[in-house]
Amino acid sequence: MIRIKNLFKIYEMGEDKVYALDDLSLVIHQGEFTSIVGPSGSGKSTLMNIIGCLDTPTSGEYFLAGEEVSKLSDNRLSEIRNEKIGFVFQKFNLLPKLSALENVELPLVYLGVSAKERKRRAEEALNSVGLLSRMKHMPTQMSGGQQQRVAIARALVTDPQIILADEPTGNLDSKTGEEVLKILQELNKKGRTVILITHDSHVAKSANRTVEIMDGKIHEHEGAVK
Amino acid sequence: MKFTQGIKMALSSIRSNKMRSILTMLGIIIGILSVIVLVGIGQGTTKNIQSQIEGLGTNLITVNIRSYRNKPITDDEITQLKSGGFIKEIAPIVSSSSTVKAGTKSESYSVEGSVPAYEEIRNVSIDTGRFISENDITNRYKVAVIGTDIADTIFGTRDVIGKTIQINRNNFTVIGLLKSAGSSSSGSNDEKVIIPISTAERLFKTTRISTFYIEAASSDNVTNAYNQLNTFLYQKFGSTDDYNVFNQTDLLSTVSTTTNTLTMMLGGIASISLLVGGIGIMNIMLVSVTERTREIGIRKAIGAKRRNILIQFLIESVVLSVLGGIIGILLGFLVANIVSKFTSIAVSISPTVVLLSFSFAMAVGIIFGMYPANKASKLKPIDALRYE
Numbered sequence: 001m002i003r004i005k006n007l008f009k010i011y012e013m014g015e016d017k018v019y020a021l022d023d024l025s026l027v028i029h030q031g032e033f034t035s036i037v038g039p040s041g042s043g044k045s046t047l048m049n050i051i052g053c054l055d056t057p058t059s060g061e062y063f064l065a066g067e068e069v070s071k072l073s074d075n076r077l078s079e080i081r082n083e084k085i086g087f088v089f090q091k092f093n094l095l096p097k098l099s100a101l102e103n104v105e106l107p108l109v110y111l112g113v114s115a116k117e118r119k120r121r122a123e124e125a126l127n128s129v130g131l132l133s134r135m136k137h138m139p140t141q142m143s144g145g146q147q148q149r150v151a152i153a154r155a156l157v158t159d160p161q162i163i164l165a166d167e168p169t170g171n172l173d174s175k176t177g178e179e180v181l182k183i184l185q186e187l188n189k190k191g192r193t194v195i196l197i198t199h200d201s202h203v204a205k206s207a208n209r210t211v212e213i214m215d216g217k218i219h220e221h222e223g224a225v226k
Numbered sequence: 227m228k229f230t231q232g233i234k235m236a237l238s239s240i241r242s243n244k245m246r247s248i249l250t251m252l253g254i255i256i257g258i259l260s261v262i263v264l265v266g267i268g269q270g271t272t273k274n275i276q277s278q279i280e281g282l283g284t285n286l287i288t289v290n291i292r293s294y295r296n297k298p299i300t301d302d303e304i305t306q307l308k309s310g311g312f313i314k315e316i317a318p319i320v321s322s323s324s325t326v327k328a329g330t331k332s333e334s335y336s337v338e339g340s341v342p343a344y345e346e347i348r349n350v351s352i353d354t355g356r357f358i359s360e361n362d363i364t365n366r367y368k369v370a371v372i373g374t375d376i377a378d379t380i381f382g383t384r385d386v387i388g389k390t391i392q393i394n395r396n397n398f399t400v401i402g403l404l405k406s407a408g409s410s411s412s413g414s415n416d417e418k419v420i421i422p423i424s425t426a427e428r429l430f431k432t433t434r435i436s437t438f439y440i441e442a443a444s445s446d447n448v449t450n451a452y453n454q455l456n457t458f459l460y461q462k463f464g465s466t467d468d469y470n471v472f473n474q475t476d477l478l479s480t481v482s483t484t485t486n487t488l489t490m491m492l493g494g495i496a497s498i499s500l501l502v503g504g505i506g507i508m509n510i511m512l513v514s515v516t517e518r519t520r521e522i523g524i525r526k527a528i529g530a531k532r533r534n535i536l537i538q539f540l541i542e543s544v545v546l547s548v549l550g551g552i553i554g555i556l557l558g559f560l561v562a563n564i565v566s567k568f569t570s571i572a573v574s575i576s577p578t579v580v581l582l583s584f585s586f587a588m589a590v591g592i593i594f595g596m597y598p599a600n601k602a603s604k605l606k607p608i609d610a611l612r613y614e
Contacts (some may be wrong), residue, residue: 040250054527054607075531081607082529093611097242109231110529154528 086155258554523610531599543595
């Protein structure tokens with residue numbers, strides 16, 4: 001599913017070169033629930049941005065579902081983000097002026113789905129996270145846990161192969177955090193590849209496989225499933 | 227992403243920032259309003275002056291013959307001149323100052339012998355009775371059409387039809403009374419006696435026709451008719467000293483140039499305020515792009531392409547300017563109505579100006595929206611997402 005080979009991401013800070021990713025290689029198979037753990041500054045956010053096609057590496061190869069994506073155009077990357085990746089962010093990143101339903105519909109707008117079909121699919125996605133009754137609510141009228149579930153519904157609505165969750169529990173209390181993790185586990189059970197990025201090793205335990213990252217390198221592999 | 231979806235998005239974004247949107251639109255509203263009203267005033271004034279001049283007869287050309295060393299102008303030549311297409315009617319005039327008498331009252335007036343076409347060419351109209359007919363000319367009837375001042379002076383009444391007047395001691399029957407036309411720079415139009423040209427030739431013992439009134443086929447043809455007449459007269463007399471051709475187009479074109487310059491100047495001043503309105507839109511859109519950096523990041527992360535973001539912001543600025551334009555046009559009509567109702571200034575709003583200012587508003591939205599929209603579309607998703 002994901003194959004990363006000899007990946008470098010180098011930031012130039014005046015004279016200095018900062019190796020955010022330093023010769024990193026990683027393979028994630030389809031259907032895996034992988035967590036990427038590391039302290040802040042370890043390069044996990046950089047890795048997540050590259051995996052999510054939000055950023056491009058300085059050098060190295062990145063195959064996503066068989067396609068070399070590290071050198072694609074802006075437009076193609078937008079399409080990949082739209083169709084193949086569902087993002088779940090720490091800060092939910094819902095558009096505050098749109099209702100829950102409209103937020104979930106948004107990826108479908110960019111996919112070019114008709115209004116009627118959009119509504120049907122968005123309602124289905126909201127239903128799957130148990131928020132169909134709140135679809136008319138604005139993000140500000142919902143709790144953090146509910147907002148994050150709307151964000152998950154938005155990530156699911158284009159039926160992507162990969163769910164990329166960046167500290168999804170970071171802004172939630174432990175109980176609602178557990179709920180969100182449970183939803184991610186269920187999604188994985190239904191066959192979706194889930195990648196969870198966190199600094200919290202406790203949260204990381206909900207995954208089947210944990211990859212630790214430190215100073216831009218994969219530090220430790222443990223418990224690879226199969 | 228469909229276009230209607232883009233408009234919906236833009237409208238909801240404009241609605242969510244009502245106060246700011248209204249203030250931004252205000253620039254465009256005032257710009258369009260002033261374009262409509264000022265250009266309307268300019269065009270209204272132009273029309274007013276033009277119609278005043280046209281009332282004097284812009285299609286009118288006067289030919290005066292000073293010398294008769296050669297043969298007089300014949301009927302055949304007149305027919306030939308008219309066949310050119312530029313000239314509609316030609317009325318020869320035989321005129322003389324004569325004593326007009328009725329009962330005991332007598333007065334000296336200008337008596338003009340002419341043809342039925344005179345009525346149309348000189349734009350005179352009959353109040354009561356009728357004008358001179360071809361039949362009157364053929365039979366050399368002693369009939370006269372008189373102006374209201376003459377009726378008042380000689381008869382002391384306007385009930386003059388069928389009464390007798392004496393012109394140079396010849397009895398004439400009054401067959402028509404001219405409508406009062408007031409006076410112009412060439413004197414009163416109401417002190418006229420018009421008789422059949424054949425009768426006049428006999429009365430004044432002359433066949434020399436010294437004046438021709440010529441009506442051009444239309445105001446566009448005045449110059450052509452003018453040139454045709456000059457050519458013809460030069461060929462006939464061989465010297466420009468023997469005749470004189472005069473038309474009112476020169477005056478009209480001078481006035482038109484002046485008023486058009488005035489209109490353009492007014493429009494230009496108004497356009498500057500429209501330009502300022504456009505800069506206002508650009509300013510607000512730039513602020514909006516900065517404020518919504520995070521939104522742009524989110525949209526890009528979930529699949530918006532550069533084009534989608536560009537169009538979203540561009541539609542927003544165009545919707546702002548077009549809404550402002552529509553409101554400006556409506557207010558323009560309102561203000562124009564108020565101005566023409568309560569002042570003596572004529573305001574004339576032409577569809578061209580409305581259409582032009584509307585397109586101008588739209589163009590302002592596109593031009594001044596392009597830079598902010600482009601800036602928004604170029605944002606990298608990670609940078610935009612990181613923005614607090």
